[in-house]
Amino acid sequence: MNDVFDTMRESMEGVHMHTPVERIVAAGRARRRRKVTAIAAGAAAAGGLSLVVATGGQQVNAPPAGVHVQLAAFSVDSNADGTVTVKLTKEQTLDPATLQNALAQAGIPADIRINEFCDSPVDIPGFDKVMSDSKEGKEKDGQVVITIDPTAMPKGTKLIAGIRTRDYKPDNPSRFGAAFGLARVGDTLRCSTELPR
DSSP: HHHHHHHHHHHHOOOOOSSSSHHHHHHHHHHHHHHHHOOOOOOOSSOOOOOOOOOOOOOOOOSSSOEEEOOOEEEEEEOTOOOOOOOOOOTTBBOHHHHHHHHHHHTTTEEEEESSSEEEESSSSSSSBBBBBTTTEEEEEEEEEEEEEEGGGGGEEEEEEEOOOSSSTTTTOOOOOOOEEEEEOOOEEEEEEOOOO
């Protein structure tokens, strides 16, 4: 049996790997997560970021520990303080159902739309606690980075988000990229394909 391993080892002596092992392992993990998280790709992520909000109240969603979803179009990562960091890669396409699923795993019920922008029929106060002013909408290395606190979401609410693709209404000079807010689960949203102001 050792002769087989020795022969294999000797046959590979001249072969050198240029890709770091950590990168190969990370890619394998991302593929496994992708299979578990969703079976789709589609619509597209956003240019700049603008928050269009209606929100707030006292909360209840306890995020599960250790959610880390890394895809080309977005990532969703649980933080030690209970918040969740979401990164949208503007050049990549995303499937809204896949992002919704990843957010749900992190304790954030959500309704994600592409090139459709929705408002809640009732004002829900407290959105500023769900998406903190100090961290919301930061853009870094071609990504829009937002931090969400699921424990600040009032009971029975969900995050609503409308994300504009790069090619949607290209003749419109608006730099608007995405709108976020809160709505009660079960409420009929008021939605439009027009870009929010």
